[in-house]
Amino acid sequence: ETVMTQSPATLSVSPGERATLSCRASQSVSSNLAWYQQIPGQAPRLLIYGASTRATGIPARFSGSGSGTEFTLTISSLQSEDFAVYYCHQYHNWPPHTFGQGTKLEIK
Amino acid sequence: EVQLVESGGGLVQPGGSLRLSCAASGFTFSSYEMNWVRQAPGKGLEWVSYINTFGNTIHYADSVKGRFTISRDNAKKSLYLQMNSLRAEDTAVYYCARDHSGWLEDWFDPWGQGTLVTVSS
Numbered sequence: 001e002t003v004m005t006q007s008p009a010t011l012s013v014s015p016g017e018r019a020t021l022s023c024r025a026s027q028s029v030s031s032n033l034a035w036y037q038q039i040p041g042q043a044p045r046l047l048i049y050g051a052s053t054r055a056t057g058i059p060a061r062f063s064g065s066g067s068g069t070e071f072t073l074t075i076s077s078l079q080s081e082d083f084a085v086y087y088c089h090q091y092h093n094w095p096p097h098t099f100g101q102g103t104k105l106e107i108k
Numbered sequence: 109e110v111q112l113v114e115s116g117g118g119l120v121q122p123g124g125s126l127r128l129s130c131a132a133s134g135f136t137f138s139s140y141e142m143n144w145v146r147q148a149p150g151k152g153l154e155w156v157s158y159i160n161t162f163g164n165t166i167h168y169a170d171s172v173k174g175r176f177t178i179s180r181d182n183a184k185k186s187l188y189l190q191m192n193s194l195r196a197e198d199t200a201v202y203y204c205a206r207d208h209s210g211w212l213e214d215w216f217d218p219w220g221q222g223t224l225v226t227v228s229s
Contacts, residue, residue, distance in 0.1 A: 034215040036153075043203055044153065046217035055217060087153055091214035095167035097143070097155035 002027050002093045006100035012108040015078050021103045023071040023088035031067045032092035039084045048073065075105075083107050110134040110218055112204050117223030124194050124227070130187040130204030130220055138182035141207035143216060144189050146200035154200075157189065158207070194227045
């Protein structure tokens with residue numbers, strides 16, 4: 001099973017600043033990685049797939065990078081609606097599909 | 109609009125059974141692979157099960173293998189999860205999620221709003 005590890009668990013950032021979230025895979029997942037945003041009480045929403053491709057309707061301030069075992073989600077100029085929990089998901093070595101434990105992005 | 113709507117959750121005693129449903133609309137359901145993903149209260153996401161378009165390729169997480177059964181009815185545009193021998197640790201919000209369904213293109217989009225399953229005496 002490919003274990004996904006996200007860091008940090010919680011990230012405190014001020015509105016308008018940049019946030020950088022990390023995700024590490026226990027073995028290579030190539031570029032087969034997605035990022036999801038989950039606002040409390042809502043279902044996850046796809047942000048990024050293929051490690052760096054924004055999903056339909058996702059603002060350009062969201063960007064993804066990385067390949068192999070190291071990945072980054074960057075949110076430039078944070079807006080109030082961006083404060084949520086973010087999960088990475090590898091779909092290279094499945095079953096099982098595996099997710100990171102999540103990074104909570106909170107207002108500083 | 110592409111939409112997934114889950115139903116069937118509720119309170120069940122340990123050892124009991126429950127059947128979840130996911131109604132799809134706004135897309136050609138029969139052309140997409142589907143998944144169930146769950147989230148225990150205050151916890152992260154855990155993949156539960158996968159089914160291909162014909163229903164003849166199925167995978168389960170080890171934590172539910174032998175207890176849960178995934179199925180689909182393409183004519184009814186519906187996905188199901190039969191859950192037997194339920195345990196307290198199965199308590200979670202259960203989401204159905206559409207698989208992008210390409211070779212190494214298995215991200216999940218969209219997700220339903222979820223249905224809560226509580227296993228407690």
